[in-house]
Amino acid sequence: MSSNIPENLKQPISLWLAQDRNEKTCKEIAELCDAENWSELHERLNSRLQFGTAGLRARMEAGFSRMNTLVVIQATQGLAQYIKKQFPDHLVAVVGHDHRFNSMDFAKATATVLLKAGFEVHYLNQGDSYVHTPMVPFTVDRVKASVGVMITASHNPKLDNGYKVYYANGCQIIPPHDSAIARSIESNLEPGNGVWDWDQTMQQAADEGKLIYGRDKMLEQYISCVKDSFVTELDSLPKGKPWFVYTPMHGVGYQVFDQIASKILQLEVNRDFLVVSEQLNPDPEFPTVQFPNPEEKGALDLAIKLAENHGIKLVIASDPDADRFSVAFKGPHGWQQLSGNDIGFLFAYYELQKYRGFDAEYQKSHPLAMLNSTVSSQMINSMAALEGFHHEDTLTGFKWIGNRALELEARGYYVPFGFEEAIGYMFPATEHDKDGISAAVVFLQAYHSWISQGKSPLDILDEASAKYGVFREYNGYYLVDEPSLTNKTFAYIREDYTPKGENYPRTIGDLQVKTFRDLTTGYQSDTPNNIPNLHVDPSSQMITIVAQPKGGGSGEHVRFTLRGSGTEPKLKVYIEAGAQSDPRARELARQTWDILREEWFNRPGLTTKF
Incomplete structure (x- = not known):
């Protein structure tokens, strides 16, 4: 390994190599050191992959900011401790995985950590079998589990994978569970004893009745339902x-x-x-x-x-x-x-x-x-x-x-x-x-x-x-070169584009703004006390506007939402126009896209996609 490692990388590299027991990902970090690719190592090791309402999702590579076995083990340790506090007398978990690269390993690591934490685990895979994602919440409901985990990245690119968490009610987690689990993960990062010994732990748990291979039974119930x-x-x-x-x-x-x-x-x-x-x-x-x-x-x-x-x-x-x-x-x-x-x-x-x-x-x-x-x-x-x-x-x-x-x-x-x-x-x-x-x-x-x-x-x-009524959409997104560009774009809308002394812009090009809702800052123009009617989350960007075109006909309006994606490098734009006819609604939706692009999104680092 290179002897030229920068001082500010020595600790994270040493920590990774001390905690990771996966030969492939250890080798990745070592090869990056040998190549003296310090920028890549900073990107992978200086921050942690953040746990949120979507769980975890990222490219499969070595590093604390990527999807890999160590990150899955650490996430599951934090999740297990949080769920134990919520349901101390009912430790039942469901785990399933799809066919993506490493999905089986990630699922086994998840099941092993949960077993080590004292959970009964209903494991929905056996041998080379797979399950579709809905089988996890379905099983959570049927076995009355306290938590479920599905290893999948859904429709993301092939080199991505993810870790989706379901709560005891069979739904994906929402605040405050997401932030509480994230804090629990940060407090439980040191891999516990035996968490890498998947096959041995799972075999012993199966013999003791703590690991239940439930795929066939649950699939039969699903089909019957x-x-x-x-x-x-x-x-x-x-x-x-x-x-x-x-x-x-x-x-x-x-x-x-x-x-x-x-x-x-x-x-x-x-x-x-x-x-x-x-x-x-x-x-x-x-x-x-x-x-x-x-x-x-x-x-x-x-x-x-x-x-x-x-x-x-x-x-x-x-x-x-x-x-x-x-x-x-x-x-x-x-x-x-x-x-x-x-x-x-x-x-x-x-x-x-x-x-x-x-x-x-x-x-x-x-x-x-x-x-x-x-x-x-x-x-x-x-x-x-x-x-x-x-x-x-x-x-x-x-x-x-x-x-x-x-x-x-x-x-x-x-x-x-x-x-x-x-x-x-x-x-x-x-x-x-x-x-x-x-x-x-x-x-x-x-x-x-x-x-x-x-x-x-x-x-x-x-x-x-x-x-x-005629409703026509024109949806698309902007690829974001770096995550900070999403926040900078929303800051421009709120701080530079909005007139001083106002809470929101009254016009956007040829559009007259009728209502404005910002679920990041917690402001809505048409509610009592301007309190939004949906959950406010300062950590995510989301603005919804209803507007009318200047000189437009009776009943013409557009409703559009801008939001940053939680799982992809995208700034998403959803536009729907209402009008008297199909051609006019389509025209109005497209015009709104063009107005927003010219007024707000004509910025370096944003690339239009549909």
């Missing part, structure tokens, strides 16, 4: 000729989807539906897609090509850990991938029709409620106002949607559905988190029901626009 909760159109689903294409996007979704299709929906692969063979098997390389995210341009090309070759008009997809769901449909003008907001409305429409078929007494005692994140379309809000059911916005993320659904259910509401525009859909009958498999089951039945009535999904969306 899906059947009991969602299957209403079984007898009418077409058989004998493929009518849709499914792709699991090189992920873990096919195994569970195929079991549900065959055992419940009575649909057989290659007879009733087709699967993209190139994307069928779990593959952490994700070789056929640039990004393993069904939303990304080109991700569904193979599925659409397969459908086109067989005269099929419907494509459905799940992301690699199968908690997200997407749809493409061939209409009169060719193939169109539905937006997350479009799919969300179609689900809400379908659930409303089902609810109206319920017994009148049940409807009276269980009023209907639906939820979506505040960056998602306001069309369901408009529908709720007209149709007379309860609707709420939440903060972005299913940690908020799921927790709020539980609160409403406790008050007697029937909450069949919640969503966010990033192709995430929650059906609480299975779990209070997004689930791409249950979404697929519901959508296939809804789709066939509409087709049987002579309507396509596009027809339903057109009818909705005529009844509830």
